[in-house]
Amino acid sequence: MVSYEKILTKNMDTPGYMGTLPEYRATGGYTAFEKALKMPPAEIIDIVKKSGLRGRGGAGFPTGVKWSFIPKTHVGQRYLCCNADESEPGTFKDRQLIERDPHQMLEGIGIASYAIGASVAYIYIRGEFDLGAKIIESAIQEAYQAKFFGKNLLGSGFNLEVILHRGAGAYICGEETALLESIEGKRGKPRTKPPFPAVHGLYQAPTVVNNVETLANVPYIINRGAEWYASIGTPKSPGTRIFSVSGHVKRPGNYEVPLGITLREMIYTCAGGIRNDKALKAIIPGGASAAFLTPAHLDTPMDFEAIAQIGSMLGSGGVTVMDEETCMVQAATNLLEFFYHESCGKCTPCREGSSWILQVLHRIERGTGRASDLDLLETLCRRIEGVTVCAFGDAEVAPVLSTLKHFKEEYVAHIEGRGCPFQPNVELVMAH
């Protein structure tokens, strides 16, 4: 097994490492922040741009470019929001970063805030991350005490207040504009874009929203340089990425690897292959919102472009592996139950479409499906795709469209066989 240099998870291998400030400092922590505070903000943005760092939350947007969208002429408040609302099914990387080494993220927040001129940074953490919230809270206190947060940081004149905000359990609040609404105390619903947060964000002020992992990368880029970072991974997808591998593999878990290793290497080398050495049937490469892939795609490199090219996405880095005994209709149904439950209800196609699709899937799974249902599912998905307020609409149709594309025969078997060939007496309810 090839071993790769770990960046974000390197400290976690040290026995007894708890991620406290003194421990983090001992590994060189906050030296990047100290360095950054002596640099002009524009230079930092430039370095991050040059490093090629791309967002680790899902869309993979170049981070430095996002920062540069903050209007330079804007006078007044700006905000940084750290998106720690990790809720994508099959994704658990941020949780580990938060619980095991929180200061990397905090240092990244410090540098990013300085770079964009934000004097207030929010960390929006998923409500269920109770332990994570406690850890971040105490890490923030440590950083305040060490004068990394607060007023006139390291004599630079830069002030930074960092506030932890706990979510209340809605998946949609991980969508960046819904996250902003939620921080503002409103119902978590995505906003219509444009305007984008960089122009009208939190409390209508210019705002950057970055994922935990994205921000955690920043200190290393500042310390070791853009060229070093760009040399890892592929030219268009540089750096390492923490993939959360789950499902029917021998060693599920988080794996930090350079972008661009193949799915095969991830599943068979890192995660040890399929449980009980069964055959692989399907892979979700980037969280529940990503389209299903098949064993035919195993040699695709895990970078943003290559995965997009085969009709899926790297998304949140949640790799879910399914073996030959998995019912694809049930897998799609399972995900649709999630999306149906989490649709915020703001826009028509997603609100009405999710329940409709789920009812059709239930019907097929129950054995009362009709031959026309496959066309109906396809039609419903096409009616949602690309017309919703946020990316949720595209996400919820991905499992259906991709299973229809790659595993159509299983749907046909359900309909013609009047039931699920894998689990005939499956119980299905529209839980809300």
Add this chain to the structure above:
Amino acid sequence: MAGFVHLTIDGQGIEVESGTPLIEAAKQAGAEIAHFCYHPKLKPDANCRMCLVEIEKMPKLQTSCSTPAAEGMVVHTASNRVKQAQEGVMSFLLGNHPLDCPECDQGGECQLQDFAHQHSPTLSPFSEEKRVFDKEYFGPLIEKEMNRCVSCLRCVRYCDEVLDVNALGSIDRGTMTQIGGFAHHELDCEFCGGCIQICPVGALTSRLSMYDYRPWQVKKTETICNYCGDGCELTLESINNTVVRTSSKLGTGRNTGDLCVRGFFGYGAIGHKDRLTRPMIRRGNHRLQITWKGAVESAVAALKKIVETHGPGSVGGVISAHCTNEEIYLFQKLLRQGIGTPHVDSSTRYGYVNAITGLHKVFGTTRLARYEDVVGADVLLVFAGEMTETNPIAALKVKEAVRKHNATLIAVDAYTKQSDPFRSHLPRLAKYHLQILQGAESLAIVGLTKALLENPVLSEGDFSPLFLEQVTKSVALFSFEEIHAATGISQEAFSQAAAAYAGATRGVLIFGRAITGSEEGYINVVRLAHLAILAKQVGRPGTGILALASENNAYGAIAMGGLPEYLPGFSPANGAGYTLPGMLDACERGEIKALYLVGENPLRSLPQKNVQAALSKLDLLICQDLFLSETAAIAHVVFPAVSFAEKEGRFTNQEGEVQRVRKAVEPVGNAKTDLEIFSMMGAAIASSSAAGVPAVSFDYANSEAVWREIMATVPDGFHTDSAEAVSQHVAVYAQQAIELAPPVVISKRRNPDEFDLQVGQALFHSGRMSTYASGLTTLLSSAIVLMHPSDSDRMGVEEGEQVTLRAGSGTVCLPVKTSLKVQPGTLFVPEHFSLDVKRLLPLAFDPTTGVPYSTRGRVTVSKQKIS
């Protein structure tokens, strides 16, 4: 061309103002784009996804409601892609919809119905189980049928963005999303009905008119509301001579299509069963119904006898400012010319007259600000914390200025900054809230003026030395410490507010009944006028003063000469006429023998005065009214008049805007319009006029004929609103000697049992008329006393528990309703129900205008003893 962009929509080149949403630009290009959540009054939310269009060079379809037109855009609103997307959205909207159009009140005016016909095939692929919500009543007046809801949130957004009430929100998620009040509580809001009107489907409908009509069956009449001086255009919808609903049209009228609770739910008074339908005369203790001919002859015979014996000056008349311009003009003509008496007054005497006479004196005109000025102002100085209740639509203009255009609001009133739940409240929006002690308006104005004069930058200017000297002298009597003690406002707060007002580019001053209907009303109007002059916020376009009127034709009543001070067109009368209180005194002295009251009920409005004794001395009391009022009940002759819905004419709103009133339904029974009655009376008087009294013609075919005469005789009947004219008049005024009496200092409350009581208008009512509207009495049907929770807690009084209010020997028991907006130590009682509470209040008269003041007093409060 700056400010405009050029784009192509469906192949057609078009030029629109930059920033125009594509959906509006398309409309201009002749393409109607289907939509639900878009509404011109609201910020785009782009949630329904119906208005998707294809824009060249953009990969995804875009919502045309949220995409502004841009230079060079090429837009397709009906391409195959667009059609497919719209069909898709429509299939989702119809999937769970119950398709219960035959029993839905929205049927026939439903956007879903209309757009479904255009964008949906007749067959739906939806064969699943529909999601079903139970039908709910959303408070007493609104039915909520969530199965019909398209979740466009127009109701929620209107309630927030326009009303600033926030009574509605969406609850639950996904397909179970529904509109709800806070935490499933029953709706308790301002009930403006805006959510019903703005709902594109039948999800929210009025319980008041449920199943009463089909939209295509109603006759629609556009007219002007008669519940306050805002002058809102509304549409009365009637079937078989009965008004079944009111509505308003988007963007039309001074209200631009918004209504308040009274406008939307208050139509029930029009056809009320207690309406007077036949003339009556009194014989002994009995009232007899007689013919119009008999009644008029009897009244005129008695009048003639009185005039012959005691002279024309023994006759007086008072008319309600609810009447039309034509009617008020005719009434004063009847009295002044037909009978020859100078004693004419109107209900503007209860306070509004202070505003008009005061402003007229200082500015030479009384049309000083329009709603456009309010909306466009960058600073608003508002002495009307009650405005959201008394003049809800004018208050919307203030909210719009503050919330949409970031105007600075300076609010001076005796309310707290806190509002009650789901009520709008101007102090809450104020950047500077000067929360004064009750009754401290005079000193607050003095404080602001003093602060302005002491600000070296702001007091510099081209004021006449005499004016400056006089105003300075008038405010020099009190130190800021004394003013602070009397008002509760510090010098610093006055200075900040004065600096903000004077620093305005377009400052507008608004005042209402708290000024005009309370002690020192006239002089406070003059003081405010001086303040506006000193701050240079008058006489320039965009600046000005708006005096709020509680009656729909208060301005018109004065412009038409319905008062002893002015003849029609604001020309000064000879000053021999009595005001309303003066007439009552003259009745008591035996000087006035005959009184003609039109829509006036002094027994009710002045309960502290011995009106009963005064009226009982009359030889002739004529009452002309819709209902048998307390005063009509003792009248010798009663003429049944008609409501605003049954007549033609014109009202003039508080901006001085003359607007057409149109007949929606035929008069009830044998009731006649005031105009017809005055014509009959005039004709009868003329035909029997004694030698020496010139015969005056009262032969008018209709209200138009009267209006033509008004326009011919007083072409300048309504003041100009030209800024130059104001500046010129002010220049002359500033060279004159001004008499300004020192302000009165209100004594402090002595002990915690003592409360300052304010009696006034409640949102859900207007005068007495509204108490006949079932929609409004559903919301409030009897008197209550509003008390701050800190007081009720201190006294151990529960919500709804009776307390006894005591002043002197008078007592009144009322149930308590707690309210966060009344200041601790103060009480508020709506004026519409109990006469008794007014008896607790002292009665005073304005030394200049004779306006009777009886809305404030001091009472002690005790918990009701259970006997």
